[in-house]
Amino acid sequence: MMTVKIAIAALGLTLQGLTLFGGAAFADGDAAKGEAKFQECAACHKLEAGINNVGPSLHGVFGRKAGEIADFRYSPAIKRSGITWTPDTLDAFIKEPQAMVPANRMPYAGLADPAARADLVAYLQKATK
Ligand code: HEC
Numbered sequence: 145m146m147t148v149k150i151a152i153a154a155l156g157l158t159l160q161g162l163t164l165f166g167g168a169a170f171a172d173g174d175a176a177k178g179e180a181k182f183q184e185c186a187a188c189h190k191l192e193a194g195i196n197n198v199g200p201s202l203h204g205v206f207g208r209k210a211g212e213i214a215d216f217r218y219s220p221a222i223k224r225s226g227i228t229w230t231p232d233t234l235d236a237f238i239k240e241p242q243a244m245v246p247a248n249r250m251p252y253a254g255l256a257d258p259a260a261r262a263d264l265v266a267y268l269q270k271a272t273k
Pocket of ligand 1: 182184185186187188189198199200205209210211212213217218219221222229234238247248249250251252255
């Protein structure tokens, strides 16, 4: 019985550790490197409020639901996705847009490198405010 309790306690600590690590990953991102990486997105996305391009403005994107800018014509897929943009959901979307939201219309293959994504998210957290 004692062993079971210890095992459960150890599991709890491990999970807590993973959560902490997950949260720290974005905080550790290098916003300056992320700004350079954003050039891949800048062809289609502006950071200024109200300026849509090939893609919607990313101003104020964190905390917003996907597909919410009134004067941008989104795909039905992104409107239906139910996603709220957070550092975690943005990270998952950028990793493989078609895997997270099948049939979305963002012509971007994905960014496989987790460190590059952390840099990008760190930059966007500052630059989209
Ligand atoms: C070639 C153009 C293009 C590139 C490059 C591109 N996007 Fe997009 N993006 C789009 C389009 C178009 C949409 C709308 C997709 C839809 O309606 O299905 C979109 C949608 C989005 C959304 C959802 C916005 C919302 O209002 O819900 C986010 C977030 C986003 N892109 C971030 C990025 C980031 C970060 C990058 C760079 C890693 C990037 N995009 C690269 C064209 C692009």
